[in-house]
Amino acid sequence: GQSLEQPSEVTAVEGAIVQINCTYQTSGFYGLSWYQQHDGGAPTFLSYNALDGLEETGRFSSFLSRSDSYGYLLLQELQMKDSASYFCAVNGDYKLSFGAGTTVTVRA
Amino acid sequence: KAGVTQTPRYLIKTRGQQVTLSCSPISGHRSVSWYQQTPGQGLQFLFEYFSETQRNKGNFPGRFSGRQFSNSRSEMNVSTLELGDSALYLCASSLEDSQTYEQYFGPGTRLTVT
Numbered sequence: 303g304q305s306l307e308q309p310s311e312v313t314a315v316e317g318a319i320v321q322i323n324c325t326y327q328t329s330g331f332y333g334l335s336w337y338q339q340h341d342g343g344a345p346t347f348l349s350y351n352a353l354d355g356l357e358e359t360g361r362f363s364s365f366l367s368r369s370d371s372y373g374y375l376l377l378q379e380l381q382m383k384d385s386a387s388y389f390c391a392v393n394g395d396y397k398l399s400f401g402a403g404t405t406v407t408v409r410a
Numbered sequence: 411k412a413g414v415t416q417t418p419r420y421l422i423k424t425r426g427q428q429v430t431l432s433c434s435p436i437s438g439h440r441s442v443s444w445y446q447q448t449p450g451q452g453l454q455f456l457f458e459y460f461s462e463t464q465r466n467k468g469n470f471p472g473r474f475s476g477r478q479f480s481n482s483r484s485e486m487n488v489s490t491l492e493l494g495d496s497a498l499y500l501c502a503s504s505l506e507d508s509q510t511y512e513q514y515f516g517p518g519t520r521l522t523v524t
Contacts, residue, residue, distance in 0.1 A: 335512065344500060344515040345453070389453065396466040397443060398502075398513060400453040 304328040306401035308390055313407045320377045322404045324390035327371060332393040334366050334373045339403070340386045348375065350393070380408050411437060414503050414516035422522045428489040431519045435482050435503030442484040443513060444476060447498040456499075459484055488521075496523045 306326045314320045324334065333352035337345040349357050351366035351373060363376040377384055385408045391398040415434045423429050435442050444456035455468040459478035476486040482503075488495055498520050502513035 337515075344517050345502075347512040347514065350512055391453075396441075396458045396460070397455040397468070398445075398453075399455065400445075402452045 304392055304394075304399035306390055306392060306399065308388075308401040308404050310402065311405045311407070313409065314380055315409050316380055316382060318380050320380060320406060322375045322377070322388055322390070322406070324373045324375070324401055325371055326373075326390070326392050326401075328392045328394060328399065330394035331368070334364075335391045335393055335398065336362075336364055336375045337389045337391060337400075338386050339389065345389065348388075377406070382408050382410065384408050414501055414514050416499075416501050416516040416519050418519060419517065420520045420522075422524060423491050424524055425491055425493060427491050428487065429491060429521060430485055430487045431499055431501075431521075433484045433486075433501030433503075433516060435484070435501075436514055439503035439505055439514070440482055441504045441506065441511075442478055442482060443502045443504075444484070444486050445500045445502065446470075447500055447518070448496075453500070456486065491523045493523050496521060 308324045335350045336348040339345045349364040356365045361378045366373040387403040387405050389400045389403045391400045417432045441460045443458040446454045457467045457476050458465050462478045473489045478484045498518045500518045502515045504511040504513045
């Protein structure tokens, strides 16, 4: 089966940098994805890492170390609109297995 | 291009009834997955379909079933509803292989069982 661990909550001020760590144990691993979900909304795709290293998409970056079963999402230049839940998810076995999610609260 | 659509958006049912939820994927997407989201259990995988074939099923009782049609549209059915089935049911589609492609989620169907 799969298990993923990520922090439950993170609070930061506008303009700050936040790193959300994710460790996983899984059978059948193709890659690690990150999704954002605002209250009342659907999850939206942020990034996907299949290989070790850093992927950068605008203010968001994601990192993967397959040997350590570890990844992180880096949110830079935080904005109020970044207040949301962030989920790491393992791609494999024709499904996404999600972590419990990290609630990010951005304060003015 | 239109996104993933789900109908209905909200549903209230009574224990013991059954319900059918519908999902239309993004045009050209052949993989459709279903997830249940609850405050207590988070996002849980239900099943995945590709070209009308179920490739994986999550750890849910047999009361939960689904199917995919030749046009890639999908339905899921829950029979003999229980209070614990109250949840947001999310459908997601991906271009080809749900393992390596990003999944696009629909707005969900909010099911309340009373």
